[in-house]
Amino acid sequence: MSDHLPANWIRIRISAFCSIRTGIAFSTNDVVDRNEPGAIPCFRTSNIQEELETTDVTYIPERLVRARDYSLRVGDILMSTANSNSLVGKCCLIRRLDEASLYGGFISRVRIESNLLDPEFAYLWLSSSAVQAHLRQRARQTTNIANLPPGDVLSTPIVVPPLSEQRQIVEFLNGSRDIRRLRQLAEELSSQLIPAIFYEMFAGEDGYRHWPDVAIKQVVASADYGTSKAANENGIGVPCLRMNNVTYAGGLDLAEIKHVELSERELQKQLLRKSDVLFNRTNSLELVGKTGLWDASFEAVAASYFVRLRLNLAKVDPRYLVAFLNLPSTKRRLQNMAKQAIGMSNINATELQRVRMPLPPIELQIKFGERLDSLRDYQMSLRDSVVGERRLNQSLLAYAFSGELTANWRKTNRELLKREASDRDQWLHENGIKLTLPDARITDSLKKTDERHQELNREQRKLLEQIQNLDPNESGGTFTLSSLVKKLEEPLDTLPVDAVRRHLDVLVSLGLIKAISQRAGGGGSVGLAFGNAYRLPRANKAEMANSLEPDLVKSTERERLMRIGKKTLRNRDALELARALIDEQELTNPGVGDE
DSSP: OOSSOOTTOEEEEGGGTEEEEEOBOOOGGGOBOTTSTTEEEEEOGGGOSSSOOOSSOEEEEGGGOOSSOOOOOTTOEEEEOEEOTTTTTOEEEOOOOSSOOEEBTTEEEEEEOOTTSOHHHHHHHHTSHHHHHHHHHHSEEOSSOEEOOHHHHHTOEEEEOOHHHHHHHHHHHHHHHHHHHHHHHHHHHHHHHHHHHHHHHHOBTTBTTTSOEEEGGGGEEEEEEOBOSOOBSSOOSEEEEOGGGBOTTSOBOOSSOEEEOOOHHHHHHHOOOTTOEEEEOEEOTTTTTOEEEOOOSSOOEEBTTEEEEEEOTTTOOHHHHHHHHTSHHHHHHHHHHOEEETTEEEOOHHHHHHOEEEOOOHHHHHHHHHHHHHHHHHHHHHHHHHHHHHHHHHHHHHHHHTTOTTHHHHHTTHHHHHHHHHHHHHHHHHTTOOOOOTTOOOOOGGGGGHHHHHTSOHHHHHHHHHHHTSOTTGGGGEEEHHHHHHHOOTTTTTOOHHHHHHHHHHHHHTTSEEEEEEEEOGGGOEEEEEEEOOOOOOSSHHHHHTOOSOHHHHSOHHHHHHHHHHHHOOSHHHHHHHHHHHHHOOOOSOOOOOO
């Protein structure tokens, strides 16, 4: 975001124009069928995508809705305020509603209460990478979830051009959104083509009865479970495919790969081969049974969530079997036969092999597979464009919010913008709202430590992220190895203590955390105390004076620790520890950057 605002722009807390309200709390026992009288659709965090996802909506009874307003309307922004740390703050704009709808307790509704802020503009600002990173850093981490307080959302700064320029920016950026939406639509339609091609080539007036009806067991050479060894994120061992690596449509998503250490004997047993079929036997009910085909693009094994089917290729083409198992009709059959257990569903290898299927001649199956290969090539070209597309979109957002995107347009509309800015500022003044916060910028602090972060592996970056989410009010903002291990979240909660110690040594050597001193631990043991060193010093007093953060956080570390020390550090040794940290380096409130 630019340091200097264009003429007639202001930087202000979003609370000047918006209200926020958390959603309605309900349990799984409250969920009802959509056709039940009085059933109302209620959106959950899974519905918050780039566009509001309306194909999988939960319904709750009208009796749960009492005095508080949980209703939605077009122009509201839904934000995930209780989620994993990587997803908290994610938001979407409601552009249309087909029926009266509610939103659940893990979501907050941001509502634009003034016509001086365009809802589309507000959504684009909140969804930009720098603001998303800012919101994630404001979240409070608990045992397995991050919570974003409503007050921290409202205190988020936003740049506000005059209304006409906001709409001009939205018009420019919506062109980019339309292109992304067309690409997504093309990908969705291409996935729908697979069952269409299957029906075209194999179904007749009698369905599939003109083909032999066989159990899957009759075309399988072997059916084995994947490895149950714990996977790691530090790249040690062989790549291991997990549930998320196979998509609902049957494709492979290899963006996030963990590794597993196996003996040579185990490796030879578990190693995947080209044309192995991976059946996801354990998952939530809607996802159990998704099936993928391994392409042998690299050496890998599968986790125990999968049944690995190795086929008799003289009888069945693996592309045909994967397509059959991913047909909507087959998925319904699989879901009906799945066994439920504590939120997960399961279909074992024996049950899978009992499923019956039509078996056309192998030559016809191969022709079907060749048509699918052409379609897969097209789908891959679409997916390859996604990463560049996202980067381009974020670049456009940054360009727009710096004022450069509309610079020429602004020159030709000076008088209009001046009048609108005057009306806006008068309204703000009449409502007792400070007009501008010139130094309270959302910045990308990781740029200042980028070289150090690049030296970290994925596990170390995740550990640093969890350290940064520790409650600064606990133990004067310090922690030990033992206290940290107890608070680690997934996927680090199973990490050996020695591995955590080694990672901490790396973070200390890079100056990303500070080793402070020795202090007594539980049971008389001695542990090294650490403190967060990721906070960047403020450039001057003006920045401190205009900080948007709560008083406890916006003060210098000296003031903050001394205030906490009076309340929580009761013994002399602990107080000396805090003073040692203060004397060694004065730290300030967290910077805001992309993950």
